[in-house]
Amino acid sequence: MNIRLRLTIMNFLEFFVWGSWLISMGAYMFNVLHFSGIQVSSIYGTMGVASIFTPALFGIVADRWVNAERVLGLCHIIGALLLLWASKVTDYPTLYTIMLLNSFMFMPTLGLNNTVSYIVLETRGFNIVKDFPPIRVWGTIGFVAAMWMVDLCGFNLSPMQLYISAGAGLLLGVYAFTMPGCPPVKSVVKRSLAxxxxxxxxxxxxxxxxxxxxxxxxxxxxxxxxxxxxxxxxxxxxxxxxxxxxxxxxxxxxxxxxxxxxxxxxxxxxxxxxxxxxxxxxxxxxxxxxxxxxxxxxxxxxxxxxxxxxxxxxxxxxxxxxxxxxxxxxxxxxxxxxxxxxxxxxxxxxxxxxxxxxxxxxxxxxxxxxxxxxxxxxxxxxxxxxxxxxxxxxxxxxxxxxxxxxxxxxxxxx
Known part of the structure; x- marks a missing residue:
């Protein structure tokens, strides 16, 4: 399969996973689970907490020890399993904990998705500045497609939106392991942890x-x-x-x-x-x-x-x-x-x-x-x-x- 098409599919799924629940989850928590405003916002706030820590930490793992595509795949598989668990939960403390763990897994994938795309394009002689944007725009299309799918299926106020996201996450997790290898780069100069x-x-x-x-x-x-x-x-x-x-x-x-x-x-x-x-x-x-x-x-x-x-x-x-x-x-x-x-x-x-x-x-x-x-x-x-x-x-x-x-x-x- 053409490598640009493969990367297009990967970018499409990356944001399809997010778009399946990001917009409609708030209405589900308000109207079905009857959470308060601070409870709903705190669950969305887990993405902010995760963004402070795990993107950098998982980036170090991909830079130093494990292939980036494998880290990407593993994050999505674990995240999908967490979403399946979340779909069964109706109390705030448990759902908060699960969505926090899911954010720890998902937020690093936004950077890892780009990293894999850049490495694969670069190693095959493509111009990243020219060739990546037409690939990346399919991420936005994937996000919109997920929103429309959830809406037209009538899942805006249903935990089924989490099933859809989890299904796409499992698919992407397995798919990522089939991508060309993106091994850590051996650097002569060792970077400090800071x-x-x-x-x-x-x-x-x-x-x-x-x-x-x-x-x-x-x-x-x-x-x-x-x-x-x-x-x-x-x-x-x-x-x-x-x-x-x-x-x-x-x-x-x-x-x-x-x-x-x-x-x-x-x-x-x-x-x-x-x-x-x-x-x-x-x-x-x-x-x-x-x-x-x-x-x-x-x-x-x-x-x-x-x-x-x-x-x-x-x-x-x-x-x-x-x-x-x-x-x-x-x-x-x-x-x-x-x-x-x-x-x-x-x-x-x-x-x-x-x-x-x-x-x-x-x-x-x-x-x-x-x-x-x-x-x-x-x-x-x-x-x-x-x-x-x-x-x-x-x-x-x-x-x-x-x-x-x-x-x-x-x-x-x-």
Missing amino acids: SSLGLDAFVLFRKRKMMVFFLFAMLLGAALQITNTFGSAFLNDFNTKYPHAFGVTHSNIVISISQISETLFILAIPFFLKRFGIKLVMLMSIFAWVFRFGLFAVGDPGTGLWLLILSMIIYGMAFDFFNISGSLFVEKEADIKIRASAQGLFMLMTNGIGAYVGNYISGRVVDHFTVDGIKDWPAIWFSFAGYALLLGIIFPLVFKYKHVPADEKVVVAH
């Missing part, structure tokens, strides 16, 4: 500009998973007022517009970076989050469906302009010796600490605006919009960075 964990990148905090940037990366990272956690539950809460509305009966399909939007805004990033610079692009992202949450506050699956769809479209700018432009800024500012570590630090601040803190606080916000089981969703979403607005006002005042078009270099993130 270097392997990306801790040497903390030297960047000595620069005020970088310290401010990483602080805002963490604060904005707190917003990344909020709509993933509560979006489906929000739409399903309209099942009494709009029981037959498309946005209620097919909430996953409506939310999937967000992921489709991502693929379009990714293509626009090079133009915006060259024209406006990183500071303004990130500011656009922050205010896009304001509109993302604000449109959720005023929209509904009935006459306000167009507002929700507009929010889904804006998500592409909110998510990608921050993640990719931030990654490019780190790539440009970090010393070449610590670039990999600096990217790891950026991920730690956003998807690790930021996501964990965001899920913890957002759960408390939802519970605060919940009375007798009824959630005041406009107040909840306006609270999140106000938070993003505050970041948008402060960011340009404290982040000192001047865009010089002639000096800007658009680097392809991979």
Whole structure:
């Protein structure tokens, strides 16, 4: 089989596993298991906890001792078994523990999937910058396909979504073991444990500009998973007022517009970076989050469906302009010796600490605006919009960075 096709299948399955439950699990926990806001957000927060630890640790294993494709396969097989167990559990403490263990297994696979793809392409003489993006985009397609499958099968409020994810995970786990070998690279220079964990990148905090940037990366990272956690539950809460509305009966399909939007805004990033610079692009992202949450506050699956769809479209700018432009800024500012570590630090601040803190606080916000089981969703979403607005006002005042078009270099993130 053509190696690019094999990698396309691997990337498709990687994100199919995640998309099967990431968006709809919140509604299942709210409406079927009757968990509180803080309980739901804490389970989603397990991904943030895992992102702090296991990606770096499993990366060391793949760098030093075990083939990357084998680590990838083993993680998916164990993760799938944990999801099968989770599908049978209805109490919060046990489900939290299982999903935490699953996050420990799944979050490293996001990096390992890329690592395997890069090594396989490189050893066969392909241009990674040119040939990987068309392969990686099938990951987003896999995510959307999983959301649609769960939605059209009527599994949004069912543990069957975990069965689908587990099935794909087991398939990918076995499939990964059939991929070309990606053995550890024998290095003449031994890296310290601190270097392997990306801790040497903390030297960047000595620069005020970088310290401010990483602080805002963490604060904005707190917003990344909020709509993933509560979006489906929000739409399903309209099942009494709009029981037959498309946005209620097919909430996953409506939310999937967000992921489709991502693929379009990714293509626009090079133009915006060259024209406006990183500071303004990130500011656009922050205010896009304001509109993302604000449109959720005023929209509904009935006459306000167009507002929700507009929010889904804006998500592409909110998510990608921050993640990719931030990654490019780190790539440009970090010393070449610590670039990999600096990217790891950026991920730690956003998807690790930021996501964990965001899920913890957002759960408390939802519970605060919940009375007798009824959630005041406009107040909840306006609270999140106000938070993003505050970041948008402060960011340009404290982040000192001047865009010089002639000096800007658009680097392809991979």
